[in-house]
Amino acid sequence: MAKTEKVKLPNWKEMVIGGINPDAGSAMKYNSGTWRTFRPVWSQEKCIQCNACWIHCPDSSIMIKDGKVCGIDYEHCKGCGICAAMCPPKVGAVKMVKEEK
């Protein structure tokens, strides 16, 4: 399950008031990839590096290194399947696989 549950959460006296979040980019630290039903599985062998998945990902869950797709960030991927749908049919480098608990 979620990684955050293992982390000690701050108590109410330690938290910033009003639900205000003063840390820009802090979503990186928060595991929001916990409610997927299907997970995209990327194949390095099949991938032609067209970057269509990266362009269309509504989160930022397609990981890129030196301009090339190198994997999927499952801590933020919600399993919407857009990457798999955008991957050219002849290539089929992203397959949606049912999550198993």
Place this chain on the structure above:
Amino acid sequence: MSKKLLALTGNDAAAYAMKQIDPDVVAAYPITPQTSLMEKFAQFVADGESNTEIVLVESEHSAMSACVGASCAGARVMTATSSQGLALMWEVVYIASSYRLPIVMPLVNRALSGPINIHCDHGDAMGIRDSGWIQLWAENAQEVYDNLLMAIRIAEHSDVLLPVVVNYDGFIISHAIENMYLYDSGEVKKFVGEYKPKYTLLDPKKPTTFGSFDLPDYYFEHRRQMAAAMKGSFKVIADVAKEFSKICGREYKNLEGYKLEDAEIAIVALGSTVGTARAVVDELREKGVKAGILKIRTFRPFPEDEIADALKNLKAVAVLDRADSLNAVGGPLFDEVRGALYRKSVIPAVNYVYGLGGRDMGFPEINKVYSDLAEIAKSGKVGSARDLVTYLGVRD
């Protein structure tokens, strides 16, 4: 300390307070009986006497939403409304307090529909009693003005950061002309100072998020913080009143007793009815009846211990509610005052729901309450003289 004596309506008094506070943004929508307040304030702005940016919106939901946005952006923000306007605002009223935005709002109390009615009762304010807004109540135009000036400082204090509503009775206070003192604008300006928000949306060097999704792992802590802020506001309300006494010459308290020290019977009330009751008490005192009044100025936070202390020597007490909870018991103020009494005493307490939809509350009605109380005090029991809850002034 310099004062000017003027004859003003309660709405004029509120408009003068707003002019002197000179908030950065006011977003409002007209509604009776608040309308003449915003008309007067808009005139001040049009005449260049206030630098406020007035945002004319299409509804009260939008008014409070614009206030929330402006306050997140770091502005000092005010609005004003009544009754249905507050009802339409309701969703955003909770957002303002939960985001910890120090918005200050005069609420010109008016009955809620339906059937539709434009006159005074406290049903509107009671509808937001659990919203996390601080609630101050005024007895007359002077207190409208004074409470508004203090409200800014209370709301913006770093230990509080909760919005404040300043209640006053529709028409009875808002449209009646009374003598009252206005203070020197320079002194008021110095007193209210400048709002320096800790977090704002418009600081590109420190980007912040307001209104993010608060899941079960954080929401409860944020509500707990609000509870602590509400409790902590007692000290701030007292400190601000002390500082303000140098301008107004009077130190406002959460409660104000009238001839309460040696009283045997007393009423507890909010708003303008206290003024009428003072005259009734004076008459009763001449006849040797030991009658008194406890006025509640601070309803949120609820000064439970102070109320229990103030009432502890009475033989009988009546709580006057200008609103009905429709909970098959009585009014909301009664519920809470009775709760406060329960901790320290077994004084017989009864409830009168009165004045709904602007029904008059005059000498005969208040006299009846005191004569009932005298009977209860004599017998020591509620049941013998009166029902627990009486609808005062209704046609039976």
